[in-house]
Amino acid sequence: MKSFMYKIFLLPSIFLTMIFLSGCGVEYKQINSVDDLQDARIGIWPESAYHQLARKKFPNAHFVTLELLGDLMQNLSQHKIDAFVIGKIYAENLNREGNNVKYLPDSLGDVPLSYIFPKNERGQKLRNQMNEFLSTAEANGELDALRQKWLFGDESQRTFTKSKLTGENGTLKIGTDSDSMPFVYLRDREVVGYEVELLDKFCASYGYDYEFKIDVFETMLVNVTTGKLDLGLNALEILPERQQNMLFAKPTYVEHAVAVVSVEGSDENFLAQVTRRIKFSLVDENRWQMLVEGAALTIFITLLSIIFGTALGFGVYMIYREGNKFVNKIIDGIYRALQGVPTLVMLMFFYYFVFGYVDIPASLVAVVVFSIVLSITVFILLKNGADAIPRGQTEAALSLGFSERRAFVKFILPQVVRNMFSSYQLALNVTLLETAVVGYISVQDLTKMSDMIRARTYDAFVPIIAVAVIYFLMSRLLLFVTDKIAKKIDPKNRSHEKILDGVKL
Secondary structure, three states: OOOHHHHHHHHHHHHHHHHHHOOOOOOOOOOOOHHHHHHOOOEEEOOOOOHHHHHHOOOOOEEEEOOOOOHHHHHOOOOOEEEEEHHHHHHHHHEEEEEEEEOOOOOEEEEEEEEEEOOOHHHHHHHHHHHHHHHHHHHHHHHHHHHHOOOOOHHHHHHOOOOOOOOOOEEEEEEEOOEOOOEEEEEEEEEEEEEHHHHHHHHHHHHOOOEEEEEOOHHHHHHHOOOOOOEEEEEOOHHOOOOOOHHEEOOEEEEEEEEEEEEEOOOOHHHHHHHHHHHHHHHHHHOOOHHHHHHHHHHHHHHHHHHHHHHHHHHHHHHHHHOOHHHHHHHHHHHHHHHOOOHHHHHHHHHHHHHHOOOOHHHHHHHHHHHHHHHHHHHHHHHHHHHHHOOHEEEEHHHHOOHHHHHHHHHHHHHHHHHHHHHHHHHHHHHHHHHHHHHHHOOOOHHHHHHHHHHHHOOOHHHHHHHHHHHHHHHHHHHHHHHHHHHOOHHHHOOHHHOOOOOOO
């Protein structure tokens, strides 16, 4: 009981300590103008227009590539970077939300933003329709009104209700990573923003309905180029490199790149800071529910992978035991090849190539991959475990009239299971923990939900630590259940009556 209570109180203590440490950074360089950035540490989005402009303006600076705006904010607050380069609209929005940052007034260059479409016949049609719609919206003032509302107004003015769309011309599959407030972002777990309402009006004009698919940014780009999605939106910069693989509509807005630096924060005490950060990251807009949904999907993927992976590994081993040399060489070759492939690479291979043109949920693709990975471990454990049992036991069973297969199932397999179970437990735990990478194939699991929260709050540590705690609890629960199973199958724990069950005295 004391050990249990110790663990219960230990987790919140670690949680609070990490939040405190996340606010502690190194000494930083005071930035007053763009001239102070010539040899500074500058954060940038990788391979973006802002990246290119920053390198051109500050050739001697040290650049740190970070994927999310929340990561840029976190690194700036900890003084791991001296500034970061983003669009002016983003910077003004950060100021409105009360973050301790400011942007330097000098523009580093213009960045046109727009929607992207696949390079196919449908993509060409949609792009042409979008260009026609944008020209009309600009001429009648609708485009300017939306810009004033979303890009230059505060959050209280940013109201949006989806139109009653007829969808007679089909439903558009829209990709986004919802990390571009106020262009596109999550509010009350709904996708909203300037580009969203603009898209809504486009669909109303041309008879479409639409549905969103929230992806990792790189995954969204690939899904558009391969035609899995009809279009993508995320305040995407129009770049010549991207135009080789996808179609862009005419710009919906021309952004100005600026450098964002930190300013002196408030004198908030530790407890108030912790309370504010937890409330903003988990309580506001019921964001904790996103973690619950993500955890439920993670458990779903893990349990199905355990069931199918164990069954697949056992089935393949039973085929292997039949002794067909040709089949066994194929099994050995496939499993040895798969052992050398990282799970993430296998996930992406199955998602983009094996099931690239099949309409199958990404979560089921994850189940297939993790089942295969676990089956490799199960196969090896069974093979090595059975080889360690003296052949004499099988021969004794055969002499009593048992078949080869029945002798294995009745006498050899129980010993193998007992001997390999601790290694099997470890494999199950690894399967659970490795599910953290499924967000790369559009699965909104626990880790992906954490990314979506920090994309909205710009606070990395609260959601990340919360995810770490949830994974720890799920792992302990899995080990608890499998420990109970291990005790059930351990002959040392059988009663005297159970041992003698079926034995005639």
